[in-house]
Amino acid sequence: MKTIQYKIPFILSIIGILFVVSCVDDDPIEPVTPTGCDTCLVEYNPTPYNLKLPPFFSVLPTPVIPKNNPLTVEGIELGKKLFYEKKLSINNSISCSSCHNPDYAFNDQGVAFSLGAMGQSGIINAMPLFNLIYADSYNWNGNAATLEEQIFGPVKHPLEMMESWPNVAIKLQNDPSYVTLFKKAFPNETIDSITTSKAIAQFLRTLVSGNSPADNEFGSQLGFPINGRVLTVEERRGFQVFSDQEKGDCEHCHGNSYNPLWTEYTFRNNGLDLNPDSGRAAVTKLASDVGKFKVPSLRNLIYTAPYMHDGRFNTLEEVVDFYDQGVEPNSPNISVDMFHRTGANGHIINLSPQDKKDLVAFLKALSDPSFVTNPDYRP
Amino acid sequence: MFLPLQSINFKTTNYKKMKSFKIKYPIVLLMAGALFLTSCDKDDEDPLTPVPATYKTTVTFNHVSGSNALTLNAPNTPYTNAMGQQYNVSKLRYLISDVTLHHSNGTTVELDQYFFVDISKPETFTFSPSNPIPTGSYTSVSYTFGFDSEDNVSGAYAELNAANWNWPAMLGGGYHFMQLEGTFIDSSNSSSPFATHMGTARKFDANNDPIYEDNHFTVTLPNSSFEVNSDFKLEFTMDINEWYTNPTNWDFNQYGAGIMPVYDAQILLNTNGKDVLTVVKK
Structure with missing residues (x-):
């Protein structure tokens, strides 16, 4: 049903028109939200994303995407924006990409230990990021069983981004572009650690390297x-x-x-x-x-x-x-x-x-x- | 809050695909032909032909060292081989294939999957083959340790590729049959590593060209007759000490690490290995 709606823009636009009509209609029963109509037109109607793997990778078991976080075009787009978002750090100074630089296979450029939000040194080498869908644990010691769980760590780590998740959520909620993107990517509109980590995990699952x-x-x-x-x-x-x-x-x-x-x-x-x-x-x-x-x-x-x-x-x-x-x-x-x-x-x-x-x-x-x-x- | 990634859905389809193509295809053709002929003879099917009852089996594996249960990374060196050398075990993975149940009426049931057991992963101790197993008396169970030459095709099994189970091409390719690792107390009374890895055996001819010898073995297990009249379990037990004796005692000081290219060690494992497994029907 969702797929059909997406694939037929005509129906979508009709729904949109109906929605606009209901927003401006002076119906006393329907409460009208005075603000937020920038985003009230946005619907959760995500497009499933089909991850393309190199043909040669069929020598490996088919990777499994968690059922509670399927890949969608909207989720991946949001996740990419969040991956490069400095608001995830306490003083808006660093993003995930600061230590996981795409120019260096998402590894920090040439340093043993990356620097945190306050310039403090870490204690372990940042790992490069690719083909993560095939792994069954994350980090050098495997302390995260899923990518979603891994992403919880660096934001609040005292040697990394030093931020609290509630603060991250407030900063993102105050940015209208994120309100729209989260609405498109997730069925409830909550912007929190769970939806943020889910979105970043979706982006990370698309990082496939197989052309050496x-x-x-x-x-x-x-x-x-x-x-x-x-x-x-x-x-x-x-x-x-x-x-x-x-x-x-x-x-x-x-x-x-x-x-x-x-x-x-x-x-x-x-x-x-x-x-x-x-x-x-x-x-x-x-x-x-x-x-x-x-x-x-x-x-x-x-x-x-x-x-x-x-x-x-x-x-x-x-x-x-x-x-x-x-x-x-x-x-x-x-x-x-x-x-x-x-x-x-x-x-x-x-x-x-x-x-x-x-x-x-x-x-x-x-x-x-x-x-x-x-x-x-x-x- | 988050569910862990579901375990990767390992495929064993290549195994059956290859088998059915190479072996069973002619049988299937014959059967189809027979059906066709039958249907030409008679249009009506006989509703009174009895269909034999079939049951399912569950295959399990457990592991001992002599009279001791086998525990990974046990402190000190609690196990002793036939030469009196003390050892412990840090890893055991092995491959069993072509497990076949021999019915007293001459038919056989070959279980439709291989068994790749890793004692660090208890979920690999139990398997549920899909074969329907006809009721009746069975005279024995046979199995192949490793893959026979037909199945031992480099790269053909996704699950095994991801586990780095491949046997190096320069030693003949295919897959490992076993990795049994740990430490033992060596002749100078210090702790030394051993890695009993088994696979294709390589030797060299007079021109120093490699000759690769298929190193699997197939055993019909003694005392493995049983009756089938309900779903049942086949419990295999591996006594790892049997790799190291009967008929020849294995000296860890001689064959410790790096034995994969050592032809004599590979052949000795084949010779000693025939009695490592026993089976009980439950």
């Missing part, structure tokens, strides 16, 4: 249509280093040519430190989760330096050197996959300089230039 040279290489091998170059000879050698159990052995955590997510979203300790940060244990309170962090996707690495949850490595060369020689084998709960051979020093790989160069070239080829220039994702 590696996608083209592995997608075309399976017969999917592609749009861009495939891997070079050097990058192909790098994939062999990546896959080889006696070399990189990156596959167990980061996936393979049939998993374009380049992560399995598990929590692992990769052996950064003898006394690691609590990581996942902050959520589960389990000693067996100390030092474990969400395995990050390797997609779009050329835009997301520095690397690791604390941004300790500035270059991919440093990252490869760490996995080659620098793993701390006695770190508690270290992933068994950090060991490549039985016995002492099984964690040391000894890649050749050529292997390292090839591996870095492959890692860079997991980046998707069309994602960081996509105009749909910008205000």
Whole structure:
């Protein structure tokens, strides 16, 4: 019914005319709202949004959109405006996009820790944002089970936006453009933390990255249509280093040519430190989760330096050197996959300089230039 | 306030699609042909032909180490293998396929899905195959550990791709059959990692070219006869210690981490694995 109404503008305009008539009609039974007729013409009649995924992504399970927050054109438009909205912060100084910059795959540009509304430093590296519909938890420690829940956090976090949700709601309610957009996007007209986070979550679910040279290489091998170059000879050698159990052995955590997510979203300790940060244990309170962090996707690495949850490595060369020689084998709960051979020093790989160069070239080829220039994702 | 994301709707359709195309297609054709012939012979259907009663089965998995229930990330190293090496377990995932029930009348029922079990996810301990299972006496249950060569097709299963379950192409491709991981007390009395990963076995010929050996095994379980006259449960139990003995004792000091490219280790798992599972009908 809603779809029909939307698709027939004629009916819509008739409804609109009727509504206008009832507004100006001097009927004593119908109360007339003196103000707000700018928005009283606005109806909740959203257009379902059909999310397009790259053909190659059909090697993955079909992602599920929560039933209580379906994607709509109006919800996504509102969510995008809110994502770039500085009113979400205490002093109207920063927006989500301040730390999740579209030019850098929605990661903060080149800093380990982003700055909050008052210029204070955070304590963990902002994660890039793409292909979030495939994840089953959010943040480095997975403390948010849904995107909607994740969005509650940064607004009120003392190291981030420092604002209260009731204040955000008041600021948005005082902006007529938001009153209209919320009315179009949600069935009740409440502007609050719930509708705001739902709208932003809808926008974030549209951030799909699937057009890297590696996608083209592995997608075309399976017969999917592609749009861009495939891997070079050097990058192909790098994939062999990546896959080889006696070399990189990156596959167990980061996936393979049939998993374009380049992560399995598990929590692992990769052996950064003898006394690691609590990581996942902050959520589960389990000693067996100390030092474990969400395995990050390797997609779009050329835009997301520095690397690791604390941004300790500035270059991919440093990252490869760490996995080659620098793993701390006695770190508690270290992933068994950090060991490549039985016995002492099984964690040391000894890649050749050529292997390292090839591996870095492959890692860079997991980046998707069309994602960081996509105009749909910008205000 | 918000419902968590619904768990991803993993598909197992590829599995059946491939099977039905490659194996069952000729059978279906034959059956269709038979029906056609029958309908030419006789226009009226016999309303008195009895339809055998069918029932549903639920398949469950549980896990032990010898006489101990298996617990993930147990403190210290509570389990002991046949060589007396103490260990604990931080991960166990494995793949079972082609579970088949053998009826005393010679027919079989092959359950219509594979079973991918992850002991960190209790929801993967129970499955409800859709097969109707005819009443009567069954002589045995058989299963395949891993995928046979027909099913072990690289990239064909969305759920397994997202779980990074793929076996590297340079080791023959397809999928892992098992990942059993933990730490053990090594010969110098310190804690060391082990990763018993099983899949296609690779060796090299005289020209140093790789040869890939299909490494699944199929077992007809002993003591697995039962009667079906109602819905029932098939309870599988894996004793992980059986990977490490019978007939050959497994030494974690020799085969700890990095055994995927080690041909002898892969073959030994195949040899030792035949008795890891038992089944009870309930």
